[in-house]
Amino acid sequence: MNGPANRTTRRVAVLGFHHESNTFAPVPASLERFLAGGVTEGDALVARYANSHATLAGFLEIAGLEGVECVPLIHADLNPMGMITEEAFEHLVGRMIGALRSEGPWDVVLLALHGAAVAAHARDADGEIITRVRAAVGPEVVLGVALDMHANVSRRMVEGCDVLNTYLTNPHVDARERARQVADLAVATAAGSIRPVIRMETPPVVINILRQGTDDLPMRRLIDLASELARGDGVLSVSVAEGFPYADVPEMGMSFIAVADGDGDLAADVARQLAVAAWAMRHEFVGEAVTVEEALRRATVSPGKPVVLLDVGDNVGGGSPADSTHVLAAAQRLGVRNLFHSLCDPDAVDRCNLAGLGATVRLHVGGHTDDLHGNPVEVIGRVRHLDDGRFEDPGVVHGGFRFFDAGPRALIETDDGHLVLLTSRPMGNTSRAELTSVGLVPEDLDIIVAKGVHSPRGAYEPIAAEMIQLNTAGCTSADLSALSYRHRRRPLFPFEPQATWSPDRSAPRPR
Numbered sequence: 158m159n160g161p162a163n164r165t166t167r168r169v170a171v172l173g174f175h176h177e178s179n180t181f182a183p184v185p186a187s188l189e190r191f192l193a194g195g196v197t198e199g200d201a202l203v204a205r206y207a208n209s210h211a212t213l214a215g216f217l218e219i220a221g222l223e224g225v226e227c228v229p230l231i232h233a234d235l236n237p238m239g240m241i242t243e244e245a246f247e248h249l250v251g252r253m254i255g256a257l258r259s260e261g262p263w264d265v266v267l268l269a270l271h272g273a274a275v276a277a278h279a280r281d282a283d284g285e286i287i288t289r290v291r292a293a294v295g296p297e298v299v300l301g302v303a304l305d306m307h308a309n310v311s312r313r314m315v316e317g318c319d320v321l322n323t324y325l326t327n328p329h330v331d332a333r334e335r336a337r338q339v340a341d342l343a344v345a346t347a348a349g350s351i352r353p354v355i356r357m358e359t360p361p362v363v364i365n366i367l368r369q370g371t372d373d374l375p376m377r378r379l380i381d382l383a384s385e386l387a388r389g390d391g392v393l394s395v396s397v398a399e400g401f402p403y404a405d406v407p408e409m410g411m412s413f414i415a416v417a418d419g420d421g422d423l424a425a426d427v428a429r430q431l432a433v434a435a436w437a438m439r440h441e442f443v444g445e446a447v448t449v450e451e452a453l454r455r456a457t458v459s460p461g462k463p464v465v466l467l468d469v470g471d472n473v474g475g476g477s478p479a480d481s482t483h484v485l486a487a488a489q490r491l492g493v494r495n496l497f498h499s500l501c502d503p504d505a506v507d508r509c510n511l512a513g514l515g516a517t518v519r520l521h522v523g524g525h526t527d528d529l530h531g532n533p534v535e536v537i538g539r540v541r542h543l544d545d546g547r548f549e550d551p552g553v554v555h556g557g558f559r560f561f562d563a564g565p566r567a568l569i570e571t572d573d574g575h576l577v578l579l580t581s582r583p584m585g586n587t588s589r590a591e592l593t594s595v596g597l598v599p600e601d602l603d604i605i606v607a608k609g610v611h612s613p614r615g616a617y618e619p620i621a622a623e624m625i626q627l628n629t630a631g632c633t634s635a636d637l638s639a640l641s642y643r644h645r646r647r648p649l650f651p652f653e654p655q656a657t658w659s660p661d662r663s664a665p666r667p668r
C-alpha cells in the first residue's frame with residue numbers, strides 16, 4: 158500500500174509558462190526576450206510571485222497546508238507579442254520537463270498556462286506543454302491547470318489534465334483566487350476525496366475584444382450564469398474562456414468548461430447551458446468601433462475634457478508594437494490639435510537626447526515596425542522633457558502593476574500643438590503617472606490617445622469626459638475582418654454570419 162493516496166505528505170510541483178501570442182504581431186517571442194527577466198526558478202519564483210495577485214501566488218498558497226510539500230520549479234513569462242520561436246519553446250519547456258523529472262516523484266503538478274500560446278512549430282503550444290508534462294510524470298499524478306480568460310482551449314488541453322479553470326474577470330483581478338481553486342481541487346483529488354471530470358463546449362463564436370469586459374453587458378450576464386451553475390450540487394468548477402481572437406489557431410473562440418465530481422453528464426450539461434446562452438447572445442458579442450476621423454471630430458466638439466481615444470488596433474497588452482501612427486496622422490490631416498500621443502521609437506529618443514532639452518527637432522516618428530501600423534509621421538517641435546523612463550504608480554491600475562519602465566523617453570511639443578511622448582520600450586497607456594512623470598497634468602489635456610482597449614480604463618475613466626474606442630488598423634484591430642486568418646475554424650460567427658450550431662446531443666442527457 159504505497160500509492161499516492163496513502164502517503165501522508167503530498168508533493169506538489171508548481172511551474173508555468175505564460176504567453177499570449179498574437180500571430181499577426183511582427184515581433185517574435187524569442188528566447189532572448191524570455192530570458193531578459195521573464196524566467197524565474199525556485200526561491201526567486203517565490204520572491205517574485207508569492208505576494209502578487211498572479212496565478213502562481215494562488216498555487217503557492219497551499220504551501221501552508223498541512224501534509225502538503227509545495228515545490229516551486231520554474232516559470233517563464235513574457236509580454237504579449239508575436240509567436241514563440243521554436244528555440245524559445247524547446248529550451249523553456251525542456252527546462253520545465255527536466256525539473257519535473259529530476260525533482261520528482263510528485264502527487265500533484267500545478268501548471269500555470271495562458272492558453273493562447275502559439276509556437277512557430279506547435280500552434281497548440283499549451284496543449285503541447287500539457288501533453289509533455291503528462292508524459293513526464295505519468296498517468297497517476299494529478300495535473301491541475303490554471304488558464305487566463307483569453308485562452309483558446311483545445312481538446313488536447315482538457316483531455317491531458319485532471320482539473321482546469323480560467324479566470325472569470327476581465328480586466329483580470331481573480332487570477333490568484335482561481336489558481337487556488339485549481340490547487341485545492343488537485344490536492345483533494347490526490348487525497349481521493351473527489352474524482353473530477355472535465356467537459357467542454359466550444360460553440361463556433363468569437364467575442365470581439367470590445368465586448369469582453371466582465372463588468373459590462375453582455376459578458377456580465379454570462380458570468381452571472383456561470384456563478385449560479387458553479388453553486389450546483391456536485392459541480393466543482395465552472396469556467397468561461399473568452400478566447401483570444403488574435404491567435405490564428407483552430408481552437409480560437411469562446412469555450413465553456415465545467416468540472417464535476419465523478420459525473421460527466423453533469424459537467425457536460427453545465428458546459429452546454431453556458432454554450433447555449435452564449436450562442437443566443439452572439440449578436441451582442443460583435444464589437445462596433447468608431448472610425449478615427451469620426452472620433453477626432455467628436456473629440457474636438459466635446460464640451461468636456463479630456464476625451465480619451467482608445468487606439469484598439471495598437472493594443473499593447475494584446476501584442477502590438479506601440480508605434481502605430483494612424484491617429485496622429487489623421488489628426489495632422491484633419492488639422493486637429495492638442496493630442497497627447499505616445500509612440501515607441503528608440504531611435505527618435507536618441508536623436509532628442511543628442512539635440513538636448515529645449516532644442517528644436519524634426520523627426521519621422523513611429524510606424525517603423527511593419528505596414529499594419531501606419532507610416533512614420535513627420536513632427537517638428539521642441540524637446541520639452543527627457544528622462545530614463547522609470548515611473549511609479551501607487552494607485553489602482555490594470556494588472557496591479559506599480560513600477561513602470563518605458564526606457565529612455567523624450568516629450569516633444571510639436572509646432573502643430575501635440576504632445577508626443579517617445580519611449581524606448583512598447584508602452585500601453587495604463588497609468589496617469591506616465592503623464593505626470595513628464596510634467597503633464599492629464600486633467601488639463603484636451604485629447605489623450607491611449608493604446609489599449611480595457612487596460613487604460615482604470616487610469617482614465619475617473620477623469621475622462623468621454624472614452625471612445627477607435628476602429629484603428631493594426632494587429633489588434635477590433636475589425637477582425639481586416640486580419641487574414643488561415644487556421645481558424647469555419648464556419649465561425651461573426652466571420653460567417655449565417656453559421657449555425659446546436660449543442661452536441663450525442664452525449665447522454667443529465668438526469
Ligand SMILES: [Zn+2]
Pocket residue numbers: 305306307329
Ligand atoms: Zn487575458
